Amino acid sequence: MMEPRNPGMSTVPQTAAAHTDSSTPAVEMDPVEYTLRKRLPRKLPKRRNDVYVNMKTDFRAQLARCQKLLEGGGHREICVHGLGLAINRAINIALQLQASSQGALQLAANTSTVELVDDLEPEDPDEAGEPMTRTRNNSAIHIKVFYPDPQ
Amino acid sequence: MFTGCGVVSGQNQYLTRDAVRPHPGLEASRPIQMENGVTPGMCPVYQTYSNAGQPAVVNNVSAALKTAPLPVPLSALKLGQEGFKKVCRTEEDSPCPFPGLASGVLEMRVKEGSKIRNLMGFAMARMQGEKGVSGGGLSDGGLRQVVFTGSGRAVTKTITCAEIMKRKVGCLHQLTKLRYKVVKEVWESTEGGNSEMTVHRTVPSISILLSKDPLDPQEPGYQPPETLSALWEEREGAEPASQTACKRPFGPLPHGSFPNCKRVCLGEGVSVLPPH
Numbered sequence: 001m002m003e004p005r006n007p008g009m010s011t012v013p014q015t016a017a018a019h020t021d022s023s024t025p026a027v028e029m030d031p032v033e034y035t036l037r038k039r040l041p042r043k044l045p046k047r048r049n050d051v052y053v054n055m056k057t058d059f060r061a062q063l064a065r066c067q068k069l070l071e072g073g074g075h076r077e078i079c080v081h082g083l084g085l086a087i088n089r090a091i092n093i094a095l096q097l098q099a100s101s102q103g104a105l106q107l108a109a110n111t112s113t114v115e116l117v118d119d120l121e122p123e124d125p126d127e128a129g130e131p132m133t134r135t136r137n138n139s140a141i142h143i144k145v146f147y148p149d150p151q
Numbered sequence: 152m153f154t155g156c157g158v159v160s161g162q163n164q165y166l167t168r169d170a171v172r173p174h175p176g177l178e179a180s181r182p183i184q185m186e187n188g189v190t191p192g193m194c195p196v197y198q199t200y201s202n203a204g205q206p207a208v209v210n211n212v213s214a215a216l217k218t219a220p221l222p223v224p225l226s227a228l229k230l231g232q233e234g235f236k237k238v239c240r241t242e243e244d245s246p247c248p249f250p251g252l253a254s255g256v257l258e259m260r261v262k263e264g265s266k267i268r269n270l271m272g273f274a275m276a277r278m279q280g281e282k283g284v285s286g287g288g289l290s291d292g293g294l295r296q297v298v299f300t301g302s303g304r305a306v307t308k309t310i311t312c313a314e315i316m317k318r319k320v321g322c323l324h325q326l327t328k329l330r331y332k333v334v335k336e337v338w339e340s341t342e343g344g345n346s347e348m349t350v351h352r353t354v355p356s357i358s359i360l361l362s363k364d365p366l367d368p369q370e371p372g373y374q375p376p377e378t379l380s381a382l383w384e385e386r387e388g389a390e391p392a393s394q395t396a397c398k399r400p401f402g403p404l405p406h407g408s409f410p411n412c413k414r415v416c417l418g419e420g421v422s423v424l425p426p427h
Contacts, residue, residue, distance in 0.1 A: 109329050110372070
């Protein structure tokens, strides 16, 4: 699960020691002396009709993008993904799309758990702290917004 | 765009009393102290979506409420800035999102302040049928189905509960439904006037049905058991990119170097295709 995919990510300017994934978290950790750094969620599939919702982009811009995909882009379905706090926004976008389509669009939501990796890096390079990683879980939602097939 | 900011102020002093949230669905107007400031403006959308405030007629607020001058929640609500405080909040009854569901199904209503350990402790005991707990249950093995519902900011927690239960119980069929839920709020002027306003707002809500018995796979929102990773695997063939839905870092954690992470990651050789 923790493939050494981003080895360069965890090197910080002030720590000369290169971080390897083999470092064992045997030491008792004092959270004060570590910098917690969140890695990006791993493995994000991206098709043309995948939309990853975040909390940084303006909501209307993200909504407009979805609308463009469905109306202008000629997609019969798009997939709206949201992780953690962005779940709410993803749901909102999907429901807004559905509401503005006058019922033409349908929603199919799936939920999942995404494993996230945090890097713990010693604050002070002089102290003998080892870089560590810690995994945690976060919830995610994947909403398929689609025109149902006429049958 | 704001993200329900400002909710914190004015909330804290009431949170201590907020161990028990008022039960939604009660039609009576509740003491404002419980809720004021806790649940305004959960998300920007339904602000714009429907904020149809209409001057109200009712005037049944007890005088005791007026004696407690409440700091107006500095919420996204314009109402709050105009000298109004929320008097009561009722969720309108909506039909069950799962038609054809047996009546005795355990429904877990997840609220913003619900503790996951409490919810899960209760729900897991019922599902596993420990110690002969079988109120309304079908048989020896505990309940066959459970529904988690939550709205607004409780949506994330609702999903988390369902995910935990799926992981612990295993072999659960899932059906997820999304919809808007209408919440009626009564606001009252803080300036001694008698004016009241009723606001109908729509909050997104989620309902997750977890069942030990098979469900209709054709139903939109159906998820077969053990798809924890398959959701991601099945799109493995798609073109790789690293556009992310990364979380905004929270709290007092030092995260000043977060953009650095991103840059390094992007430089990993993954082809970055900006979404068109």
